Amino acid sequence: MKIMVAVKRVVDYAVKIRVKPDKTGVVTQNVKMSMNPFCEIALEEALRIRESGLASEVVAVSIGPSQCVETLRTGLAMGANRGIHVESTASLYPLSVAKIFRKLVEIEKPDLLILGKQAIDDDCNQTGQMIAGLLNWPQGTFASKVVLDKEKQVATVDREVDDGIETVCLNLPAVITTDLRLNQPRYATLPNIMKAKSKPIKKFTPEELNVEIISDLEIVQVTEPPKRKAGVIVSSVDELIDKLKNEANVI
Amino acid sequence: MTKHNSRATIGFLLRSFTYCPSNPSLLPSATSSSRFTSAFDEKHKLLQRDIVHGDHQVLSFFNPFRYFVETKQWGVGIQRKCYGSVAGLVQRNPRFSKLNDDDVRYFEGILGDKNVVQDEDKLVTSNTDWMHKYNGSSKLLLQPRTTEQVSQILKYCNSRCLAVVPQGGNTGLVGGSVPVFDEVIISLSSMNKIISFDKVSGVLVCEAGCILESIMSFLDNEGFVMPLDLGAKGSCQIGGNVSTNAGGLRLVRYGSLHGNILGIEAVLANGTVLDMLKTVRKDNTGYDLKHLFIGSEGSLGIVTKVSILTPPKLSSVNVAFLACKDYSSCQKLLQEAKRKLGEILSAFEFLDGQSMNLVLNHLEGARNPIPTSPHNFYVLIETTGSDDTSDKQKLEAFLLGSMENDLISDGVLAQDINQASSFWLLREGIPEALMRAGAVYKYDLSIPLEHMYNLVEEMRSKLGNTANVIGYGHLGDGNLHLNVSTPHYDDDKILSQIEPFVYEWTSKHLGSISAEHGLGLMKANKIFYSKSRETVQLMASIKNLMDPNHILNPYKVLPHSLTS
Numbered sequence A: 001m002k003i004m005v006a007v008k009r010v011v012d013y014a015v016k017i018r019v020k021p022d023k024t025g026v027v028t029q030n031v032k033m034s035m036n037p038f039c040e041i042a043l044e045e046a047l048r049i050r051e052s053g054l055a056s057e058v059v060a061v062s063i064g065p066s067q068c069v070e071t072l073r074t075g076l077a078m079g080a081n082r083g084i085h086v087e088s089t090a091s092l093y094p095l096s097v098a099k100i101f102r103k104l105v106e107i108e109k110p111d112l113l114i115l116g117k118q119a120i121d122d123d124c125n126q127t128g129q130m131i132a133g134l135l136n137w138p139q140g141t142f143a144s145k146v147v148l149d150k151e152k153q154v155a156t157v158d159r160e161v162d163d164g165i166e167t168v169c170l171n172l173p174a175v176i177t178t179d180l181r182l183n184q185p186r187y188a189t190l191p192n193i194m195k196a197k198s199k200p201i202k203k204f205t206p207e208e209l210n211v212e213i214i215s216d217l218e219i220v221q222v223t224e225p226p227k228r229k230a231g232v233i234v235s236s237v238d239e240l241i242d243k244l245k246n247e248a249n250v251i
Numbered sequence B: 001m002t003k004h005n006s007r008a009t010i011g012f013l014l015r016s017f018t019y020c021p022s023n024p025s026l027l028p029s030a031t032s033s034s035r036f037t038s039a040f041d042e043k044h045k046l047l048q049r050d051i052v053h054g055d056h057q058v059l060s061f062f063n064p065f066r067y068f069v070e071t072k073q074w075g076v077g078i079q080r081k082c083y084g085s086v087a088g089l090v091q092r093n094p095r096f097s098k099l100n101d102d103d104v105r106y107f108e109g110i111l112g113d114k115n116v117v118q119d120e121d122k123l124v125t126s127n128t129d130w131m132h133k134y135n136g137s138s139k140l141l142l143q144p145r146t147t148e149q150v151s152q153i154l155k156y157c158n159s160r161c162l163a164v165v166p167q168g169g170n171t172g173l174v175g176g177s178v179p180v181f182d183e184v185i186i187s188l189s190s191m192n193k194i195i196s197f198d199k200v201s202g203v204l205v206c207e208a209g210c211i212l213e214s215i216m217s218f219l220d221n222e223g224f225v226m227p228l229d230l231g232a233k234g235s236c237q238i239g240g241n242v243s244t245n246a247g248g249l250r251l252v253r254y255g256s257l258h259g260n261i262l263g264i265e266a267v268l269a270n271g272t273v274l275d276m277l278k279t280v281r282k283d284n285t286g287y288d289l290k291h292l293f294i295g296s297e298g299s300l301g302i303v304t305k306v307s308i309l310t311p312p313k314l315s316s317v318n319v320a321f322l323a324c325k326d327y328s329s330c331q332k333l334l335q336e337a338k339r340k341l342g343e344i345l346s347a348f349e350f351l352d353g354q355s356m357n358l359v360l361n362h363l364e365g366a367r368n369p370i371p372t373s374p375h376n377f378y379v380l381i382e383t384t385g386s387d388d389t390s391d392k393q394k395l396e397a398f399l400l401g402s403m404e405n406d407l408i409s410d411g412v413l414a415q416d417i418n419q420a421s422s423f424w425l426l427r428e429g430i431p432e433a434l435m436r437a438g439a440v441y442k443y444d445l446s447i448p449l450e451h452m453y454n455l456v457e458e459m460r461s462k463l464g465n466t467a468n469v470i471g472y473g474h475l476g477d478g479n480l481h482l483n484v485s486t487p488h489y490d491d492d493k494i495l496s497q498i499e500p501f502v503y504e505w506t507s508k509h510l511g512s513i514s515a516e517h518g519l520g521l522m523k524a525n526k527i528f529y530s531k532s533r534e535t536v537q538l539m540a541s542i543k544n545l546m547d548p549n550h551i552l553n554p555y556k557v558l559p560h561s562l563t564s
């Protein structure tokens, strides 16, 4: 069984985001970029499935500018068998990414596709669902537990939903997107970083895959969230109650 | 800036610890006379040297052991203190006045009622040090907001002969920041303004009470970094850092504060304000007196403002966490790192397997990045540079080469900032973990690298399984933190085995008994292990000249005979 995993290069989770002065986006120059944390979890899950003997190969895919190769190297150092880089400098929205994945699935024929539930840069939470739609595959989103039955070709997925856990059974091939509690990703060890250097990364362009990158979305403006107002120290319980009643209007 | 986020958490932990109700096991055990006998017999030979006072008066050291033999009891009515250290007994200097209502009224006149704190609950925090080991009994905390107010306070205290203790973030580890008896606490916390920042030169001017972490985030926004970083950043103040000449995690890269502090404004005991707040890098006009305030732990004056040279923030930071099979490999790895990573190396820290176990057992969120098998030593290497691709290549090549040469047995390289922070937590969280494990005897030593870890091993075999001996520290600076962790303080069984052994051993190997924490109260009487008699004499003369009534931070830094 072959598992394909999407890994996106994003502004590091711990970086303080700055909006560009012209409000067209956020500053990414000289900013630390890393693998999207949900993609890390997706890759970890794929590796665990392979290590348990249920899969034989994990292929990591990253779409974007040339530096995505670094993200792929991280994935390979974590343990992916090989990488695929679809190079594009255009702005990529979920639908374009989903179309690229549909093509890659036709080429690679994986039995399972695992993605993060969302990327922390645009927070779209759409790509996994769109791929499942385009491929007409079943989907298990927001996964907090994944159990595979190789013989029955079924994946049982616990989903984190508002009022608890929902368990779904998917016939393979299927799409799974990962939530935060699914697992704790491993670190890249030195021996594995060394091995990763000789693992292959195949390159494609969207044109080679016959995907036209267009979007009917336009970003109008990016702004910072309003600054939190400084708090006040109240001197008595009465004052607190007064403020809660008359200023905050919560009681 | 990489580690800001999760490391801010450590600051938060620190703060929350400071305010949590004290754990009785962390308090020093009650005074007992027996603890002096062994140590003082051996040691007073070394300490019993006469000292020439500034005015040519000959003083000899107070010897509590002899005092005990002569009087057969610890005096009743005279205030004495004994801390978990064979340094022994301190007596309140009777020359100091006792605080009265007029004094309080005078201070209220200068500062306003709100900044004159007499509330006992509030004073508990300021009377207790971070380790909950040293407790003073001050009745008054003053919170000046300007240099002028500090000057007025000191002028008055000097004229009244009221002893004072300057207090920053109170994270000091040698009992220097809390009163010993009833000294008035002068807190710099309200002097926390950033005065100016020059983007061209990178020179920052600020008040002494600025919290290190606040300065760091201010600078981060400007695209600069502090040349100083330490685990206590969330609470410690720049004035405290300067006064202790704090070393920390980046000294290997940026050097000591003696190089990075360009100017200081300080107030002398008599209220004189010394304006040495230069912002230029070079200034050879006469004696460079600001250096006297760097590392003198509040014994010569109160630092009110500082100017600091800050380097620009570089975008590429990489952190590796490595396992080594023995100490000699760590040492060789350091030599190699200095050669091969030279210009990008920004931290080289180590911890032994025992430290790692301690952190994993006592610190929430700590995760072993190399869990495959236990290792004897761990090293954290950080690089900071301007080009991520080439820096990473360089670091990887170095690490892989070191692995081939068998200097490293295993290791991980952080792939994002979160991972880097989790590696740092293992090193920076050790003091916190030690506090949670119970009582701790702390030693902060400079020792020539070659011998450094022998001390830990000797200490371990001396104590057997009565205590957990751990070694960690700033290997890149030859700075060992030797810590002896036990469930409870037990000076008879444990401390007598450690002291004076540790000091003698360090002295014999030409090290320093205080690499970066200072002497404070804990090691005031131990100065001779690291400084010659003549040197201490000159220090005493300087102290007499600058603070003739010895009101500034008494019983600390210099041997007690000089301040009583």
Ligand SMILES: Cc1cc2nc3c(=O)[nH]c(=O)nc-3n(C[C@H](O)[C@H](O)[C@H](O)COP(=O)(O)OP(=O)(O)OC[C@H]3O[C@@H](n4cnc5c(N)ncnc54)[C@H](O)[C@@H]3O)c2cc1C
Pocket (backbone or CB within 6 Å): B014, B130, B165, B166, B167, B168, B169, B170, B171, B172, B173, B176, B177, B188, B208, B229, B230, B231, B232, B235, B236, B237, B238, B239, B240, B241, B242, B243, B244, B245, B246, B247, B248, B249, B297, B298, B299, B301, B302, B303, B304, B431, B432, B516, B517, B520, B553
């Ligand atoms: C978790 C942890 C990690 C630490 N790591 C390190 C480390 O890596 N390197 C290191 O060097 N230290 C370290 N320390 C020790 C401590 O944080 C430093 O000594 C720090 O510089 C003290 O700053 P502070 O503001 O807390 O000063 P305080 O503890 O309040 O005072 C320290 C001394 O300076 C004097 N003082 C304070 N402010 C002034 C002032 N404005 N004018 C005159 N005198 C003043 C006090 O009287 C006292 O003698 C650590 C402590 C903790 C708790």
